[in-house]
Amino acid sequence: MNTTSDSLNNSFNSGVTRKVAVAVIGAGTAGQNAFRQALKTTKDIVIINDGYWTTTCVTVGCMPSKLLIAAAERAHAAKYSEEFGIHSKVTIKGNQVMARVQAERSHFESYIEKQVESWPADKKISGRAHINEEGLIEVNDELIKADRIIVATGSTPFIPDGWSEKLGDTLLTSDSVFELSDLPDSMAVVGAGAVGLELAHAFARLGVAVTLFNRKERVGGLIDEDVNAKAISCLSEGMNFYLGSEINEVSTKVDDSGRRVATIEYTDKDNKDGSWQGDYVLVATGRRNTIDRLGVENLSVELDDKNRPKNVDKKTGQVGDLEVYIVGDANVHLPFLHVASDEGFSAGSMVCGNDNDAYIRPPATPLSILFTDPQIMTVGKSKTEIEENPELEYVIGEVSFDNQGRSRIMGVNCGLLHVYGCKKTDRVLGASMVGPDAEYIAHILATAITNDITVKQLLDAPFYHPTILEGLRTALREVQHKMAIPYQSFDTQESNS
Structure with missing residues (x-):
């Protein structure tokens, strides 16, 4: 560490059991990605983990929840198909539902476990790490000096006091x-x-x-x-x-x-x-990080009153000019797997010191999808962020899915999409939606925002009929129409539309 190198060097001969170039603390999505990326260019590395060696997503998050949701979708479709002329008696066996969730979760976990098993045994340490006042990592009976530390300790569910x-x-x-x-x-x-x-x-x-x-x-x-x-x-x-x-x-x-x-x-x-x-x-x-228990203050890392590390580069996770990187849920940036994955990849690239292999991923376009039925998505800037920026002359393209063709055919016709467009640049600023196929509409708009694609270019692309995605075209056409109208406030536009 830049601020603790003297104490580290002085203490190396007094109790240090291992010296490494890189130490990764935490083996979730971010930690595993950081370890794999850094391992490509340095073998002088360890990864330390307390608890299971899988990920939050696979064990207690994305995958088991989607397994439960899949069962719920089957049950709902079976129970409510009368409008299609299909009648059935549905029996839900709860023990069977949960048994499948657990069995399929174990299946997903096995892939990660096999990957972890393939890592060199001397690079893996099971135990709870703590950073002492000298900036050394204490774990089990070891005292480790690391030139660079990647903190990827994740988060735990928040439970109100008592x-x-x-x-x-x-x-x-x-x-x-x-x-x-x-x-x-x-x-x-x-x-x-x-x-x-x-x-x-x-x-x-x-x-x-x-x-x-x-x-x-x-x-x-x-x-x-x-x-x-x-x-x-x-x-x-x-x-x-x-x-x-x-x-x-x-x-x-x-x-x-x-x-x-x-x-x-x-x-x-x-x-x-x-x-x-x-x-x-x-x-x-919600979930909370636990880095205040790790001793990061001994690395000169400052935390705010909500346990968030200050001065963190959102692209790489690096804290200021320290050789400390805080990635994934631990940095309380965006608690999504794809963000944790990118941050871990970027931090692993930063510490490997090889310009040919290192690839620093840019900050992802904000993207959130909820797998309810209908689905919910938000992408890009929120309506509040747009409204708070007086330089953004924006319009809103809207489409209801209540009577949208394919949605009504499928019997999933409940929803609303708002696309926020910028009059000055002809670009999509963001969008919010509840409705069918929101996950696909979200990805199309995220790609447009990330790659600076104009509204006109989006509308030049084909929209096949009949698809739910035609609803996106309707909203984009309204954005384009409103862009041609002299700028008015949002409230005026809404009252006149």
């Missing part, structure tokens, strides 16, 4: 919910962000009585008020929504049948008090 003790084994998080052996009868989900909304929607479609609580009257991180309102309308069927509510107390008690149940005392958006009770409370109030 809830673990008060709820006991009726409390679930995204780290534990996939260990259930059967589907419960009832569940409260606290938090309507990506994790909470996806899981609440999936469990509800699998027959669980789900009640969703959220402090804000917002779901899926949507900032655009119109798209948010449409998302609530599209997704509220089969779930009890208590948006804009405040949870006052949680506890457990024994019901009339002698069964221990979880209870939630809350105040709703109309300031009325209420009470919920059921089998489990799934806390989905």
Whole structure:
């Protein structure tokens, strides 16, 4: 480290058991990518990991949640096909649902485990690392001096103070919910962000009585008020929504049948008090990094009051001019696998010191997709970011999917897309959507933003008929039309459109 080299050199002969060029702490998506990339050009490297050697995505995140969602989609399609003239009686066997989730998760985990097994044994250390006052890494019985350190320690679910003790084994998080052996009868989900909304929607479609609580009257991180309102309308069927509510107390008690149940005392958006009770409370109030426990301050890394490292390069994860890189969920930048992957790749490139092999990836265009049904996506700049920049003369192209041709044919006709276009540059600034095939529309727009493609160029491309993607063309055509009109404020445009 630039600021600790003297102390490191002085201490090397007094207890240091290993000296390496690079140490990676954490073996999730970011850490593994950083290790693989750096290993291409230096063998003088170690990776240290506490816990499982897979990734958050595979073990407790993206993959098991999508497995649950896939089951929910099958159940929903089977139960609600009467409008197509198809009638059936559906039985959901919860133990079978969860058994498949766990079995397929193990299948995905096996690929990562085989890859980790292929790494040299002397490069892997299982144990909890701590950086001491001299800037040395303490792990198990070793004291390691590293010229460069990549911190990729990930994150853990945030649980409000006291809830673990008060709820006991009726409390679930995204780290534990996939260990259930059967589907419960009832569940409260606290938090309507990506994790909470996806899981609440999936469990509800699998027959669980789900009640969703959220402090804000917002779901899926949507900032655009119109798209948010449409998302609530599209997704509220089969779930009890208590948006804009405040949870006052949680506890457990024994019901009339002698069964221990979880209870939630809350105040709703109309300031009325209420009470919920059921089998489990799934806390989905976000994840937090744990780097304050690592001792990064001994590397001259400063953290703010929310545990976020200061002065981090969003492209490489490097902290200022230190030989310290903080990547993935640990830097609290964007908690997405593709971002963690890119940051790990870039940090591994930076430390390898080989211009031919090193490839620093640029910051990704912001992109978020929720795999509810209908899906939710945001891409590029948010409506708020655009509105706060007075230099951006923008227009909004809108399309409803309620009567869009292919959407109606498929019986998935609920949704709304807003595309934000810049009048000065003829470029897409961003978009928000709830609706069918949102994941594909998001990728098209992300590609356009990343590669500086104009609205005209997007419209010059073919849109096959009949497809849901024709809805994107409708929105882009409205953007193009409004761009030709002398600039007005957004409110005026909306009132006249």
